[in-house]
Amino acid sequence: MKKNKGRKIYKTKEKNYYGKSPAGKAFSAGLSVLLIGGIGFIGYSIAEPIVNYSKKKGDNTSTTSISEQLEQGSELSTDIIGETIPPAENIGVEDFRAAAVTTLDLTSIDSLNAALSRIPQNLNIEYVEVPLKVSGGEVYYLSSAFYATQSGAIQSSLTLSEIVKAVKDAGYKPAAIISTFKDHILPRTDRAGGYITEATDEQWIDNNADSGGKPWASPYSDIALKYISELVTEAADAGFEKIICSDMVYPDFRSYDLEILGSKVSSSNRYMALTSAANVFYDTAVSKGASMQIEVSAEDLLKGKNDVISQPMMLNVSSIVLNINIDSISYGVYTNETVYEFSGTASDKVKKMLQLVSDNLRGFRNIAVRISGSSVGTDELIKAKEVIGEFGYRSFVIG
Secondary structure, three states: OOOOOOOOOOOOOOOOOOOOOHHHHHHHHHHHHHHHHHHHHHOOOOOOOEEOOOOOOOOOOOOOOHHHHHHHOOHHHHHHHOOOOOHHHOOOOOOOEEEEOOHHHHOOHHHHHHHHHOOOHHHOOOEEEEEEEOOEOOEOOOOOOHHHHHHOOEOOOOOHHHHHHHHHHOOOEEEEEEEOOOEOOHHHHOHHHEOEOOOOOOEEEOOOHHHOOOOOEOOOOHHHHHHHHHHHHHHHHHOOOEEEEEOOOOOOOOHHHHHHHOHHHOOOOOHHHHHHHHHHHHHHHHHOOOEEEEEEEHHHHHOOOOHHHOOHHHOOOOEEEEEEEHHHHOOOEEOOOOEEOOOOOHHHHHHHHHHHHHHHHOOOOEEEEEEEOOOOOHHHHHHHHHHHHHHOOOEEEEO
16 A cells, blocks of 8 residues: 655654643643533533434433532532642652553453463562453443443442452552543433534434444533542542543544534634543542543544643643553554554554654653553563663553
């Protein structure tokens, strides 16, 4: 295939890691409060790519907003909003050395223990990342959150206390991965948890229904924010020391989708909804004694989907995990202008991806590179880890 020339690729220079200035912290905290209040007002007016024309008569999208719950003295609202805590009080420059288990490892306690025993001993691993909620919306522990129990999202019989105990008994610290807005289950259970078309008040799905179109959870939805905050709270209360929030992205909206969903998803400041949501989850985690990181997909960054990290000064979160999925990028990354091909070993692919996306991460104090994928063995993933040092990164996640 003839490859477009696309943009010119430059090797990145060594990164400068720095924190936020006092003025920046104050600006971030103040603006976060304003944005969170704005989200409560925006509510459910937003939607996703294609209209789901199977909307039933009598569907109700009205729910109690965060602001209304605060007026009523709701305990749940207090848990969500919390108090903005300056990042410097919770996050410092550190080495993050982790291995990740899979959802298959969470089918039983024996499976989890076996996976923990396979973690390489020569990498000085300190944390084990556990996928508690994954892309698509499935939950891999016995959650008591309302929408997890009512939607059929729960896929594992393990409790959080069992998972935490197994990780600690193996000599590691537990970290939780929680997928946020790439959730197709929540909005199917309650349409107000997803995107709603502006003019017709119908549920948006990301393709035609006949082609398998799915709804997505929306950062403009109070229901989605509450649900994710409940999961963050459960994980932190159970003893997970770090909460890693992934999939903080918008769907791949097409021109027609942007028209029917309105200016909120097409404006240049749509990043505000995602950064504000990240600050809500951060405050929730920190109030429970945990820290929080945002995981971003290298493939998404290459496609220009960097909304949540585009304004570092607006984020309370200073720690980023860059996920380079070898399986996914091996098929190429397609953008409107270029097809990026990744060939060779896992190390070759990681090096090329870091050359392309490292500049997106400027402004963050702590950056870890996650090298994931099941198409290559653990040994090759470990070899690929050595490449990240060439770009100034010390922290890593394997798996």
